[in-house]
Every structure is written in structure tokens, then in C-alpha cells.
Amino acid sequence: MMADEDAPPLHGLRVLELSMARAGPVAARQLADWGADVIKVEPPAAVEDPSLAAQSWRETSDIQNLTRNRRCITLNLKHPDGIAALRRLAGQADILIENYRPDVKTRLGFDYETLAALNPRLIYASISGFGQDGPYAGRPGVDQILQGMGGLMSINGFPDGPPTRLGIAINDFVSGLLVAFGVMAAVYERQRSGKGQWIRGSLLQTQAFLLDFQAARWLQDGEVAGRAGNNHPLLRPSGLYAAADAPINIAMAGPNMWPRVCSALGLDRLVDDPDFASIEARMANNDQLTAEIEAVTRTREAAHWVEKLNAAGVPCGPVNTIDRVFEDPQAKHLSLVQHVESETLGTQRHVRQPLDFSRTPPRKSAGAPDRGRNTDEVLADFGFGTDEVAALRAAGVI
Secondary structure, three states: OOOHHHOOOOOOOEEEEEOOOOHHHHHHHHHHHOOOEEEEEEOOHHHOOHHHHOHHHHOOHHHHHHOOOEEEEEOOOOOHHHHHHHHHHHOOOOEEEEOOOHHHHHHHOOOHHHHHHHOOOOEEEEEEOOOOOOOOOOOOOOHHHHHHHOOOHHHOOOOOOOOOOOOOOHHHHHHHHHHHHHHHHHHHHHHHHOOOOEEEEEHHHHHHHHOHHHHHHHHHHOOOOOOOOOOOOOOOOEEEEEOOOOEEEEEOOOHHHHHHHHHHHOOHHHOOOOOOOOHHHHHHOHHHHHHHHHHHHOOOOHHHHHHHHHHOOOOEEEOOOHHHHOOOHHHHHOOOEEEEEEOOOEEEEEEOOOOOOOOOOOOOOEOOOOOOOOHHHHHHHOOOOHHHHHHHHHOOOO
């Protein structure tokens, strides 16, 4: 039995996860990593999409990383007994996370209103592409489509090139993080009210939120941002500059940093040059500014300039490939990688949670469970008798 002082922060919370793709699993993983008992509900292999039922798919690095730290049960939610079992589980759960299309949960009978009537304390979190209602509610919503519709692709890429997607599923990932945060806000509020509630998030809402200052430029200033390549849209110098062996990333963090940049590069003559003395002038003369900087940076290797500019208090760094990220001395010092044990695949390496707690860190990760591995155990935990479990199995419900 784990002592309370040794338990991770979310120990004791029961979570039902009815999710697929990425946004829902990311939200569930956040809760699982921090100690919640997350129970992933999947259909039995006999009723699963064949492309998703194969064990080889479940053993991919992406799925192993995305679905770690769960218990897994099978329930056929197209069978009345499967829905009855889910309702019974929801009656004792703290949280349910789902990312089905909005109409599916109502049609099958596990919508918020139905489950809240059984368990008023239930916190029910829904993630969709476009929201639970409205003209696009029935559309399939995936990350790349929302990168385009939500404006991100229009500001990503070079001015003379096409709109460009990011190399990660940013909407899925951040939607999961935001919903996990919303769940914990609702858990905290429930301590006062004793009531659960329905949390609704969508990829479209997330993408608009992620536009951040670019959205503010339009909403408050009427400016429509365009693509700026690797340059910061509002500051110069800020972007990639060629060194003798590789590009370096310079990000002047404010207007008062310009003299430091010039000093570190031996370009003091440019500090008061009217072509470069102000941000507006540097923006207008960016090509000339880049030529001045690269005439210097091309004379030495990237590592030299990274060290010199950082010593001057100017943010500067290399452009690492992903393998080099994890070999970086600071990355190693921060222990970004954790070792995860899988009963079927052995030791794996995953990126750990990016927060350090002084007393209650996240729990040691376990690999993703096989389909239905914990069905009997979980049902017993929720009060199902041996005969009931046998009957569900005989009926093909589990």
C-alpha cells in the first residue's frame, strides 16, 4: 500500500478513457503520468477495425509512448450489455475522457447527460475537431486540417513559398494538454461544489488560442500576419544565420539588445547607423542586415558564435537534429529521457514529463498494456462478480 506522502499527485483519481487518435490519449497520458488510475476502454479485437487490431500496430514507438501508464479493458459499446457495463463503471469514476464524433456518444448512450444522472460528480471531458455543435460539428477534424483552417499554415514557411504545416501534430498535442488542465481545474472546483461538469475542447479552439500574439495583431491592431520564414515577425536580427560549418539561431529578445549583438560580432559601427539603429530600420533593411551579420559569422564555426553570443547575453543556439537534442549536455543534465519497462517489448526510452516536483514526482512509467490485459482485474475493482464477468465474455462484450 502506497503511503500518501509517497504517492504521485493524482493518486486516487479514477479515469475512464474512451479515446483514439492523439488528442484524447495525450490528455489521458497527462493524468496517468501524474498518478491517476487511467483505464483505457477499447473494443474487443473481434469488433475492432482490422487495421487497428493488429498487435504490431500497438507495438509501434508512437503508440507505446502515447498510451503508457494505463490499465486496459475491452468493452463492446455497440452491445447493450457493453453500454450497461460502461455506465456502471462511470457511476464510480471521477473522470471520463472521450474524443468520439459528437453524435456517437448520444446515439450509443454514454453522453454527458446520461452519465451525469448516474454520477453527478463525474467530470466528463470531450475533445472534437470543431466543437460539439455548430455547422462543422459533424466533420472529421484532424490536426493538419486545423493547422490550415486555424491560420497556422498561413504564418509558417517562407514569404516566397507555400503555406507550411508544422512537423508535429501541434493541435492534437496542445488540445490534450489543455483538456487535462481543464479536468484538473474541474477536480479542484468539485471540492467546493461537490459537482462534476462537462468540459468541451476542440482543435479549432486550440489553434485559435495558439495564434497568441499573431491573433492579437489582427483582433486589436487589424494586421494580418504573413510568413516570415525563420525570422521573428516583429524583431531583427532574429533568425538563422550561416556560420562556417552550420547555421546558428540568433533571437534578439528586445530592442535594448541590439548593441550587445553588435559588440559580440564586432559590428559596433552598426549600432547608430541609421539603416539599423531602430527595429523599424532593421526590418526594412533586413537583407542588408543579414549580409552584414553573415560576413562575420561565416568566418568561424557555429559553436564559436553560440558561445560568444550567449556570453554577451544574446540568445543563440545551434539547429539540432532530433538525435543531437538528446545528446546535448543540458538535456542530459535535465534527464529528459526516462526508461520505461514493457512486459512484451522490454526496456524503452520515452521523453518524460517536463516538470520537476520537489516531493511528489510523476510515477515511474510502465509500457502500454496489451488489449484487454486488465479487463478482469478492473471489473472486479468496480464490483463485478466472477459470474458477471464470465457472462460478459460469453456474450462477446469483453
